[in-house]
Amino acid sequence: xxxxxxxxxxxxxxxxxAAEPLKPFxxxxxxxxxxxxxxxxxxxxxxxxxxxPCYKELALWKRLSARYPALALxxxxxxxxxxxxxxKQVLAEQGVAHLQNWQFAATQVQRLRYEIDSNxxxxxxxxxxxxxxxxxxxxxxxxxxxxxxxxxxQYYPASN
Amino acid sequence: xIARCEIPSSPPLNxxxxxxxxxxxxxxxxxxxxxxxxxxxxxxHSHHHGDETIEVSGxxxxxxxxxxxxxxDKNGRLWLAWFYGSYLYVNHSDDLGKTFSAPVxxxxxxxxxxxxxxxxxxxxxxxxxxxxxxxTQSLPRRYTGNxxxxxxxxxxxxxxxxxxxxxxxxxxxxxxxxMVLDDQGKIHFVWLDGRDxxxxxxxxxxxxxxxxxxxxxxxxxxxxxxxxxxxxxxxQCCRIAMALNREQRPVMLWRHVFKNESTGDTSRDHAVxxxxxxxxxxxxxxxxxxxxxxxxxxxxGPTLAIDSKDRYHMAWFNQVQGKGGLYYAHSDDQGKTVSxxxxxxxxxxxxxxxxxxxxxxxxxxxxxxxxxxTKIHLLRSNDRGDHWGKxxxxxxxxxxxxxxxxxxxxxxxxxxxxxxxxxYRLIEVKQ
Numbered sequence: 166x167x168x169x170x171x172x173x174x175x176x177x178x179x180x181x182x183a184a185e186p187l188k189p190f191x192x193x194x195x196x197x198x199x200x201x202x203x204x205x206x207x208x209x210x211x212x213x214x215x216x217x218p219c220y221k222e223l224a225l226w227k228r229l230s231a232r233y234p235a236l237a238l239x240x241x242x243x244x245x246x247x248x249x250x251x252x253k254q255v256l257a258e259q260g261v262a263h264l265q266n267w268q269f270a271a272t273q274v275q276r277l278r279y280e281i282d283s284n285x286x287x288x289x290x291x292x293x294x295x296x297x298x299x300x301x302x303x304x305x306x307x308x309x310x311x312x313x314x315x316x317x318x319q320y321y322p323a324s325n
Numbered sequence: 326x327i328a329r330c331e332i333p334s335s336p337p338l339n340x341x342x343x344x345x346x347x348x349x350x351x352x353x354x355x356x357x358x359x360x361x362x363x364x365x366x367x368x369x370h371s372h373h374h375g376d377e378t379i380e381v382s383g384x385x386x387x388x389x390x391x392x393x394x395x396x397x398d399k400n401g402r403l404w405l406a407w408f409y410g411s412y413l414y415v416n417h418s419d420d421l422g423k424t425f426s427a428p429v430x431x432x433x434x435x436x437x438x439x440x441x442x443x444x445x446x447x448x449x450x451x452x453x454x455x456x457x458x459x460x461t462q463s464l465p466r467r468y469t470g471n472x473x474x475x476x477x478x479x480x481x482x483x484x485x486x487x488x489x490x491x492x493x494x495x496x497x498x499x500x501x502x503x504m505v506l507d508d509q510g511k512i513h514f515v516w517l518d519g520r521d522x523x524x525x526x527x528x529x530x531x532x533x534x535x536x537x538x539x540x541x542x543x544x545x546x547x548x549x550x551x552x553x554x555x556x557x558x559x560x561q562c563c564r565i566a567m568a569l570n571r572e573q574r575p576v577m578l579w580r581h582v583f584k585n586e587s588t589g590d591t592s593r594d595h596a597v598x599x600x601x602x603x604x605x606x607x608x609x610x611x612x613x614x615x616x617x618x619x620x621x622x623x624x625x626g627p628t629l630a631i632d633s634k635d636r637y638h639m640a641w642f643n644q645v646q647g648k649g650g651l652y653y654a655h656s657d658d659q660g661k662t663v664s665x666x667x668x669x670x671x672x673x674x675x676x677x678x679x680x681x682x683x684x685x686x687x688x689x690x691x692x693x694x695x696x697x698x699t700k701i702h703l704l705r706s707n708d709r710g711d712h713w714g715k716x717x718x719x720x721x722x723x724x725x726x727x728x729x730x731x732x733x734x735x736x737x738x739x740x741x742x743x744x745x746x747x748x749y750r751l752i753e754v755k756q
Contacts, residue, residue, distance in 0.1 A: 215468050216622040217561055251467070275725055279674070279696050286642070286649045286676055288623045305644060306619020 187249055189270035190241050195281050198239055198267075199295060206320045207237045208313075210292040211281075213244050214255050222290045222307045223259040229313065230264060233321050242268040243289065385409035385428050387416065388748030392440050392727050395741045395751070397734040398450035403751065404481070406448035406458050411435030413446055413460055415481055421739070422751030431458055431475045431484040439463040439470045439500050442677065442728040443564040443624050447504040449512070455545055456481050457512055459490070459504040468561075470500040472516050476546040490540050492552045493520045498535060501626075503567040505575060512542040513575040513600075514549075515565050521557060533591055534558045534582040537565070539575075541604060555606040558582045560593050564626030571635040575600045576659075578629040578639055583611060592616040595627050595641050597660040610660035613652065615643045630680040630687070635659075638687055638710050640669075640678040651675050651691055655710045669704055669713065681731035683738060685709050688754065690719075690729045690740055699726045701742060703754060719754065722746050 188194075198209060210226065212219035223240075230238055240261060242252045249268060256262040271277040278285050282303060285291055294302045294316060387393060390407035397403055403418040405425070412435065414428035439461035440446075446460040456477040461470040472490040477483060491499040498519030505513050518538040525532030537556040542549045560580035570576050581596040595613040598606065617623070627641035637660065640653045650671035656663045670678075673693040681688050687706045692699055701720040706713045720729075724746035731754075732739045738754040 213622070215562075217468065218620040218622060221620065255467075273725055275694055275699065276696075279694060283674065283696065284647075284649065286623075286625065286644070286674060288619075288621050288625070288644075290621070303647070304619075305647070306621030 187242065187252060187266050187268040189246075190267040190277075191271050192277060192280060194267065198265075202237045202295070204297055205237045206297060206317070207239070207295040208292060209239045209241065209295070210290055210308075211241045211243055212290045213242060214248060214251050215244065216289040218307050219290045220255075220259065222292075223255070223261050225308065225310055225313075226264065227260040229310070229317070230261065233317055235321060236317065237265075239265045239267065242266070243274075243287075244268065246270055385412065385414050385430075387414075387425060387428070390414075390749075391743065391745075392442060392445040393741075393743050393749055394446050394448055395730070395732060396448050396450060397732055398454065399452055401734050403732075404448055404450055404456060405749070406431075406446035406460075408438050408440050408446060408460075411437065413438070413458065413475075415448065415456065415458060415477070415484070417481060418751075421753070422749065426481075429477075429481055429484065432473075432487050436473075436487075437463045441624070443562065443626055444501050447502060449504055449506045451506055451510050451545065452508075453510070453545075454480055456484075457504065457506065457546055458484070459502045459514060461500045461502055461516075462487075462489075464496050466496050468498050468500070469496050469519075470498060472499050472502045472514065474504075474514070474546065474549065485546075488549070490514050490549055490552075491516070491518065491538070492540075493518070495520065495523060497523045498561065499538075501562075501564055503565045503577075505567050505569060507569055507573040507575075509573065510545055512546055513567070514540045514542075515555070515567055515575070515577055517559055517561060517565065518552075518554075519561075521554070532558075533584065535561045537577065537579060537598075539600070539606075553605065555598060555600075556581070556596065556609050558584070560623065562622040562624055566627045566629035566639075568629045568631045570599060570631050570637070570659075571633065572602075574602070576629060576631060576637060578612070578627045578637075578641075580623065580626060580641075581609075581611070590618050591620065592618040593621065593623060594643070595639070597629075597637065597639065597656070599659045607659075612639060612654065612656065612660050612663050613641060613643065613666070615645050615652070617644045619644075625676060628678050628680045630682040632682045632687070632709055633684070634709070636709055638680050638682055640680050640689060642676055642678065649674070649676070651678050653678075653680075653689065653710065664710070667713070670702065670716075673700075675702070677728040679728070679730050681733055681738060682709075683733055683736060686756075688731060688738060690731055692726065692729055698723055699744070701729050701740060701752075703740075720750065720752055 288305050292304045393405050393407035395405045413431040416426045416428040418425045449457045459474050462473050463470045473487040475484045475487040502516040517535040521536045522532045539553045540550050563580040566578040576599045578597045596609050598609045601607045625642035630638045637656045653667040654663045673695040675693045678691040687710045689704045698721045700718045703719050704716045722744035726744035730741040740752040743749050
């Protein structure tokens with residue numbers, strides 16, 4: 166009957182109502198992501214809503230994903246599950262909600278990080294570059310965009 | 326090419342979303358207030374910890390508190406401060422951590438906390454038995470907080486309502502508080518403060534990092550001084566190490582954002598500062614030169630201990646050419662010159678070192694993870710850090726764990742460590 170207020174409430178919360186669910190990143194997720202992208206160059210970047218430099222890097226991912234629409238770019242939030250709504254809000258604000266987005270969903274976070282990379286100490290942002298030939302590289306801190314462009318130029322013709 | 330890669334010099338903080346976020350925060354706050362009496366005991370409520378969330382219910386339990394901090398009073402009573410749900414609790418142990426008194430809540434109203442290994446409650450007890458606690462209350466916007474302080478004048482039976490230490494009350498970052506008590510009973514606070522970053526952002530100027538701020542109390546916590554800025558451009562997300570030197574002056578060691586003026590590159594290395602005699606900023610001196618040149622949130626703060634001859638013992642985590650490791654150095658002249666750096670651990674994710682010095686003996690603990698077990702390692706020097714013995718593993722866990730800390734009482738040394746499987750442990754380090 167008088168459900169207009171519910172509609173109003175939903176209307177006030179567009180991000181909560183419309184956001185895509187974040188894929189839960191648990192043990193085995195990294196292998197799953199890599200297997201799905203075996204033939205393509207792949208970038209997997211770990212970030213958090215609590216990390217100021219990560220915001221700068223999200224802005225870079227937005228730009229790069231626009232220039233290289235075919236790029237396999239996966240973002241993984243390391244924030245606790247309860248903060249999913251905030252994570253989605255930041256992804257929307259930063260214009261990267263359309264990318265493949267995951268969020269940490271394990272209780273043994275140290276173990277999960279170790280499984281991803283035994284040389285990762287939890288610093289953020291942390292980004293992995295996987296080449297189709299099996300090469301990989303890890304970068305802590307904001308990526309050097311020129312280096313990424315060079316890496317991508319090997320696989321994708323410059324789009325403009 | 327370069328033009329395409331240009332990035333904004335400061336992160337767009339809550340761009341366009343601040344109002345909505347605040348509104349949600351307000352609603353959450355209102356709900357929390359309405360349900361506060363129910364939440365104190367019994368009701369299920371969620372509990373933040375760094376990267377994960379666990380549900381907590383029932384009476385407060387130290388074994389599920391995640392980041393407890395501890396200190397000894399002059400009678401050897403162990404005091405702990407720990408978060409559980411929306412409250413900070415204090416309790417004590419008279420048998421070196423075997424049994425504990427019933428916890429007493431510090432904050433009368435529920436609060437949200439900034440809590441992880443680097444940002445934890447701080448507790449200190451003075452010679453007259455006054456108990457002081459400091460912590461970071463998290464505010465309803467990302468990476469914002471206030472530094473809160475409370476004290477007990479009745480031996481821990483009750484605590485005064487917490488007050489805010491930072492005199493800037495904008496909803497910005499005031500976090501990572503450290504607190505020490507000197508032998509005159511003066512309380513010293515330092516923390517990382519975002520007010521200069523916020524001002525620079527408003528004015529369109531670049532500002533890399535946070536600032537180091539200081540406040541003091543000369544009347545056992547009755548009043549707290551105006552805030553003093555000690556340094557611009559600190560790293561935003563690492564704990565600050567603070568210790569007292571021979572003259573009982575606070576000394577701070579922290580991760581700083583150093584800028585190479587010729588290249589414009591920044592690196593996150595360590596700086597030390599001794600507060601001046603009149604309580605003002607002393608000279609800041611760089612003590613590590615490893616050039617971890619990433620715009621990064623390391624979440625790895627340093628550790629500092631000062632011996633009776635005024636040698637500053639310092640240890641830290643850094644990444645050098647992509648490899649993480651732990652390093653130690655000391656200085657006999659307040660950081661003007663620094664000893665050769667000793668790389669004491671690099672295997673199995675060695676991290677989170679902590680230092681203590683008893684007479685001539687310097688002890689270092691840290692944790693490692695080999696994919697299965699987290700271990701606590703100990704390394705000692707009997708000649709004030711000039712030579713070091715063989716490392717030993719003194720504890721381990723298969724679960725998640727907190728950073729390790731060293732406590733001393735009456736010449737005895739203890740490791741204070743929390744792990745999810747074993748709970749809180751106080752482990753004596755045999756001489």
